[in-house]
Amino acid sequence: MKSYSVLALGLAAALGFLATSACAQTSSDTFPPVANVKQLMLDLIHPSSNEILLSIYRGGPKDEKDWAAVRRSAVTLAESGNMLMMRGRARDQGDWMKDAKLLVDAGNAAYKAAQAKDNIALAALAPSFDASCTTCHKQYRPNVFPKDGGSK
Ligand code: HEC
Numbered sequence: 829m830k831s832y833s834v835l836a837l838g839l840a841a842a843l844g845f846l847a848t849s850a851c852a853q854t855s856s857d858t859f860p861p862v863a864n865v866k867q868l869m870l871d872l873i874h875p876s877s878n879e880i881l882l883s884i885y886r887g888g889p890k891d892e893k894d895w896a897a898v899r900r901s902a903v904t905l906a907e908s909g910n911m912l913m914m915r916g917r918a919r920d921q922g923d924w925m926k927d928a929k930l931l932v933d934a935g936n937a938a939y940k941a942a943q944a945k946d947n948i949a950l951a952a953l954a955p956s957f958d959a960s961c962t963t964c965h966k967q968y969r970p971n972v973f974p975k976d977g978g979s980k
Pocket residue numbers: 865866869870873874877912924927928931957960961962964965968969978979980
């Protein structure tokens with residue numbers, strides 16, 4: 829009896845796993861992207877990186893509200909990097925993915941600095957923010973680059 833229920837549990841787990849992987853396969857079709865790459869740049873990525881860089885240039889976050897704003901922008905940037913890697917947005921599986929990962933890493937590092945309220949660590953990240961934009965723009969936005977330097 830006991831071993832029977834263990835078997836049943838195992839079976840249920842296996843079925844659950846199958847159902848999950850089936851869902852994972854169709855999720856990107858079931859939940860189609862709302863914004864294209866340009867819209868992500870304009871409405872999520874550019875404003876978020878601006879907010880963080882401005883905060884750094886003004887001497888860093890001063891109070892809880894400032895730190896919360898930096899955390900919000902940092903997590904937005906990190907997750908935007910992931911969104912750039914989604915099917916339908918990724919231009920290829922090579923450099924594009926590496927460049928988008930730079931954005932994930934920069935956002936992630938800023939998020940951690942903001943959680944720790946570490947102004948020095950945050951300020952030290954400014955160059956990686958610039959680099960995360962320009963690296964990708966140099967290759968995938970050649971018609972515009974270097975008009976805005978990629979840092980805006
Ligand atoms: C993985 C690649 C990639 C990364 C990383 C990236 N961009 Fe972009 N960005 C693009 C591409 C491609 C375009 C052109 C989109 C189009 O016109 O369809 C673009 C366009 C833009 C535009 C212009 C949108 C318009 O008006 O046409 C801005 C502003 C921008 N990016 C800001 C940023 C900033 C700021 C960062 C870094 C914090 C960044 N991007 C990181 C690929 C990237």
